[in-house]
Amino acid sequence: MDTPYARSGRNTIALTAICLAQLMFALEISSVPVILPTLEKLLGADFRDVQWIMNAYTIACTTVLMAAGTLADRYGRKRLFVGSLVVFGVASLICGLTESAPLLIASRFVQGMGGGAMFICLIAVLSTQFKEGPERVKAFGIWGIFLGFGLGFGPIIGGVIATLAGWQWVFLVHVPLALLTFFLAINSIEESSDPDAKKLDVLGMITLSLAVFGLSYYITQGSAIGFASQTGLLIFGATIVSLIVFVVVERLNAHPMFDFSVFGIRKFSGAIMGSIGMNFSFWPFIIFLPIYYQGALHYDIVAAGLSLLAYTLPTLVMPPFAERLSHRYQPGIVIPLGMFTIGLGFILMRFGASAEHASGFTLLPGSLIAGIGLGLTNTPTTNTTTGSVPPNRAGMASGMDISARLISLAINIAVMGSVLVAGIAEYLKTALPQSFDASQRLAVAEQIASGSIDSLGERFPALLHVDSLNATVESALVHGFGWVMLYGGLGVWVLGAISLIIFGRQKAAQYA
Incomplete structure (x- = not known):
C-alpha cells in the first residue's frame, strides 16, 4: 500500500x-x-x-x-x-x-x-x-x-x-x-x-468536422476556385448540408456531444459569446501580426516575437483581477466589458499601424489594451459556461466551450486572411498600372499578405517598373491590416453587445 x-x-x-x-x-x-x-x-x-x-x-x-x-x-x-x-x-x-x-x-x-x-x-x-x-x-x-x-x-x-x-x-x-x-x-x-x-457520437463528429473544414476551405480557397463557380457553390452547399445534418443528429441523439438545450440557459449563451468573441478577433490575429512586423516594419524574427509580447503578456496577469471583478460585478458585465476592451485595442492598433512613423511603439497601446481585454474575458467565460449548468453536464458544457473557441478560430483564420488580401488588393487598384487586371492584383496581394515581399519582382517582372515599389507595397500591406483590425474590432464589439443583451435578459428574468 x-x-x-x-x-x-x-x-x-x-x-x-x-x-x-x-x-x-x-x-x-x-x-x-x-x-x-x-x-x-x-x-x-x-x-x-x-x-x-x-x-x-x-x-x-x-x-x-x-x-x-x-x-x-x-x-x-x-x-x-x-x-x-x-x-x-x-x-x-x-x-x-x-x-x-x-x-x-x-x-x-x-x-x-x-x-x-x-x-x-x-x-x-x-x-x-x-x-x-x-x-x-x-x-x-x-x-x-x-x-x-x-x-x-x-x-x-x-x-x-x-x-x-x-x-x-x-x-x-x-x-x-x-x-x-x-x-x-x-x-x-x-x-x-x-x-x-456514453457511446461515441461518430456521425455528429464527422458532420461537424466536415462543416468546419468545408467553410474554412470555401473562404480560404474561394478566390482561386471562384466563390460563385460550380465548384465553389458545391463546396458551400455541402458545408450547409453537413451543418444541418449535424444539428439534426445532435437533437435526435440520446447522448449528444452538443446538447443544444443548454442554450436556453442565458448565462451559458452569454458566456459562449465571449468564447466566440475572443477567437473572432484576438487569437486569429496573432497569426497575421508577425507578417505586419516583418513585412511592414522590417523586424527580424526575434524582434517580431518580442513585439508580440505586448499583445500576449497581459493575458497572463489579468485573470486574477478578472475573477475578482466577476465576483463583484457578475460575469454578465465583465465578459462584455472584456470584449469591448479587445475591440478598443484593435481600433487603437489600427491608428498605430497607420501612423506616419509606425513602429512597435505606436502599436503598443492597442496591443496592451487588446491583451487586457482578453484577460478580462477568458477566465470568467470558462467559469461561467461550466458553472451555469448542472454539475453532471459540466463536462459537456466545457467541451462545447472549447469547441466554440476552436471553430471560431478556424473560421476566422480564413476570414481574416481573406480580409487582409482584399484590403491590399483594394489599395493596389490605384497604385499599380492599369495593365494589371483583377486576377493579377489578387496574386500580387496574396504574395504581399504572406510577407514574401523581396521576391515580388522575380514573380511579377512588371512591378520592377513601378515607382517607389517598396513604399507602395508597404502602404498596401498597412492598408490591408487596417481592414483586418477594423474587422476584428467591430466584430468583437457586435458579439460583446449580443452577450450583454443575453445577460441583460437573464438578469431581467431573475427579477421578474
Whole structure:
C-alpha cells in the first residue's frame, strides 16, 4: 500500500508530465505564427498554404475534441493520453523534417489530432489524479500557469529557437519533450475510466468536422476556385448540408456531444459569446501580426516575437483581477466589458499601424489594451459556461466551450486572411498600372499578405517598373491590416453587445 509520501511524490511526477504536455500544446498555437513568413520563403508556400499551416492544427483539434473525451472515459484516460502524446511527438518530428508545404500541412493536421486528444485527457487526468482539496486546487493552478506561459511567451520562444537553431526546431523541440513526458507519465499517472461512458457520437463528429473544414476551405480557397463557380457553390452547399445534418443528429441523439438545450440557459449563451468573441478577433490575429512586423516594419524574427509580447503578456496577469471583478460585478458585465476592451485595442492598433512613423511603439497601446481585454474575458467565460449548468453536464458544457473557441478560430483564420488580401488588393487598384487586371492584383496581394515581399519582382517582372515599389507595397500591406483590425474590432464589439443583451435578459428574468 502506498504511503502518503510515495503518493505525493508520484503525483508530483504526474503533474510535471501534465504540465509539459500542456506547454507543448500551447506552444504549437502561439510559437508557429512568428515563423510563417520564413516558411513561406523557404518552402515555396503561398498565402493560402500559410493559412492552412495554422488552420490544419486547429481543425484537427476540433475534429477529435469531443470524441477524445468519450474514448478516454471508455478505454482509459492514461492510455489515450500516452497514445495521443506519441502521435503528437511523431507528427512534430515529421513537421520538422519536411521540406514541402503540403506535407507540413498534412503533418500539422495529425499533430493537431494528437494535441487535441492530449488536451482533453490532461483535464480528465488532473480531475482523477488529484482529489478534492488544496492539492487539487494547487495542481490546476500550476497547470494553468503552464498554459498561460505557453500562450504568452510562445512568440518569443518560437523566434529565439528559429534564430538560434532554424525554423525546424520550433517543431522538433517537441520530440525530446514528448519523450520525457512519456517516461514521466507512464509510471506516475493512474489509469481511470468510466464504466458508464456514453457511446461515441461518430456521425455528429464527422458532420461537424466536415462543416468546419468545408467553410474554412470555401473562404480560404474561394478566390482561386471562384466563390460563385460550380465548384465553389458545391463546396458551400455541402458545408450547409453537413451543418444541418449535424444539428439534426445532435437533437435526435440520446447522448449528444452538443446538447443544444443548454442554450436556453442565458448565462451559458452569454458566456459562449465571449468564447466566440475572443477567437473572432484576438487569437486569429496573432497569426497575421508577425507578417505586419516583418513585412511592414522590417523586424527580424526575434524582434517580431518580442513585439508580440505586448499583445500576449497581459493575458497572463489579468485573470486574477478578472475573477475578482466577476465576483463583484457578475460575469454578465465583465465578459462584455472584456470584449469591448479587445475591440478598443484593435481600433487603437489600427491608428498605430497607420501612423506616419509606425513602429512597435505606436502599436503598443492597442496591443496592451487588446491583451487586457482578453484577460478580462477568458477566465470568467470558462467559469461561467461550466458553472451555469448542472454539475453532471459540466463536462459537456466545457467541451462545447472549447469547441466554440476552436471553430471560431478556424473560421476566422480564413476570414481574416481573406480580409487582409482584399484590403491590399483594394489599395493596389490605384497604385499599380492599369495593365494589371483583377486576377493579377489578387496574386500580387496574396504574395504581399504572406510577407514574401523581396521576391515580388522575380514573380511579377512588371512591378520592377513601378515607382517607389517598396513604399507602395508597404502602404498596401498597412492598408490591408487596417481592414483586418477594423474587422476584428467591430466584430468583437457586435458579439460583446449580443452577450450583454443575453445577460441583460437573464438578469431581467431573475427579477421578474
